[in-house]
Amino acid sequence: DGGITQSPKYLFRKEGQNVTLSCEQNLNHDAMYWYRQDPGQGLRLIYYSQIVNDFQKGDIAEGYSVSREKKESFPLTVTSAQKNPTAFYLCASNQGAPDTQYFGPGTRLTVL
Amino acid sequence: SQQGEEDPQALSIQEGENATMNCSYKTSINNLQWYRQNSGRGLVHLILIRSNEREKHSGRLRVTLDTSKKSSSLLITASRAADTASYFCATDGTNAGKSTFGDGTTLTVKP
Numbered sequence: 001d002g003g004i005t006q007s008p009k010y011l012f013r014k015e016g017q018n019v020t021l022s023c024e025q026n027l028n029h030d031a032m033y034w035y036r037q038d039p040g041q042g043l044r045l046i047y048y049s050q051i052v053n054d055f056q057k058g059d060i061a062e063g064y065s066v067s068r069e070k071k072e073s074f075p076l077t078v079t080s081a082q083k084n085p086t087a088f089y090l091c092a093s094n095q096g097a098p099d100t101q102y103f104g105p106g107t108r109l110t111v112l
Numbered sequence: 113s114q115q116g117e118e119d120p121q122a123l124s125i126q127e128g129e130n131a132t133m134n135c136s137y138k139t140s141i142n143n144l145q146w147y148r149q150n151s152g153r154g155l156v157h158l159i160l161i162r163s164n165e166r167e168k169h170s171g172r173l174r175v176t177l178d179t180s181k182k183s184s185s186l187l188i189t190a191s192r193a194a195d196t197a198s199y200f201c202a203t204d205g206t207n208a209g210k211s212t213f214g215d216g217t218t219l220t221v222k223p
Contacts, residue, residue, distance in 0.1 A: 004154075033210070042200055042215040043155075058210065090154055100145065101202075101211065103154035 003027065006091050006104035013078070013085070013111050021076045021107045023091035029102070030095055032074035036060060037088040037106075046089075049074055078109065086111045116144075116201040116214030124220040131188040133217040135201030136181075142204045144177055145211070146186050149198045158186075158199075193223045 004025045013019045023032065031050045035043040045058030049068040063082025068074055074093075078085045088108050092101040119134045135144070143162045147155040161168045161177045161184065168175045174187040188195055198218045202211040 035213075040215075040218075043213040045210055045212075048210050088152075092155075100157045100160060101147075101155075103147075103156070105154045106152070108152075 004091060004093055004102055004104035006089075006107050008107060009105065011107055011109045013109065015111055016080045018077055018079050019109065021078070021089055021091075021109070023074045023076065023104060025072055025074075025093045025102075025104075027093055027102060028071070029093035030071070031093060031099075032068070033092040033101065034058075034064075034066065034074070034076045035090045035092065037090060043090060046076065085109055116203050116212060118199070118201060118214045118217040120217060121215070122218045122220070124222065125191060127191060127193055127221055127223050129191055129221075131191050131195070131219055131221070133186045133199050133219070135184045135186070135214055137184075137201075137203045137212075138182065141179075144175075144184050145202045145204075146173075146175060146184075147200045147202060147213075149200065149216070151197075155200065188219075191219075191221045193221050195219060196221050 007022045033048040034046040037043050044060050046064050047066040049055035052071050055066050055068050065077045088106050090106045091104040094101045116135050116137045145160045146158045149155045159170050159175050161175050172189045177184045198216040200213050200216045202213045204211050
């Protein structure tokens with residue numbers, strides 16, 4: 001069963017804590033992406049990676065960090081430096097632009 | 113900054129009617145894609161149209177692209193209640209590696 005999985009589906013964090021969101025794909029895609037979505041808005045790109053061991057900042061990278069040690073995995077860490085982290089986080093993958101992106105089901109992060 | 117902007121922000125129609133959504137963008141593109149998102153879910157790809165194409169069909173979907181006006185439209189014919197969702201356009205600019213999404217159109221189809 002191919003696809004992208006994200007875990008957990010819901011995540012609660014206390015202020016000042018770092019938290020890591022998981023994203024795994026078994027589509028053998030080279031490129032992976034992290035987006036943030038706020039209520040009623042579109043997707044904003046946080047980080048993307050076109051190949052293992054390499055990644056680039058997107059439009060809103062401040063307060064976030066990523067790693068790409070394996071082709072199938074692209075975890076996102078939301079650090080305490082992110083001032084307003086409550087949002088819906090979406091991971092996607094493809095064979096590289098301009099290919100279609102395949103999205104995971106998302107993780108909803110709430111800061112208490 | 114957002115490359116694509118959808119219009120209208122929200123659209124409410126009766127089942128069986130057609131729904132038209134528009135997307136405008138600012139810079140040159142390689143292609144434009146439309147995605148659908150059900151509430152609280154990930155996005156699902158609907159259709160891709162390349163910069164050298166003017167129109168594309170997929171089932172009840174019809175997409176047009178006018179590169180001179182930097183705009184695209186998505187038409188859903190004979191809408192169903194199950195079409196209720198948010199629809200986003202995404203553009204791949206001449207800088208490879210990433211897409212830029214608009215803020216979406218929220219479509220409600222009343223049974």
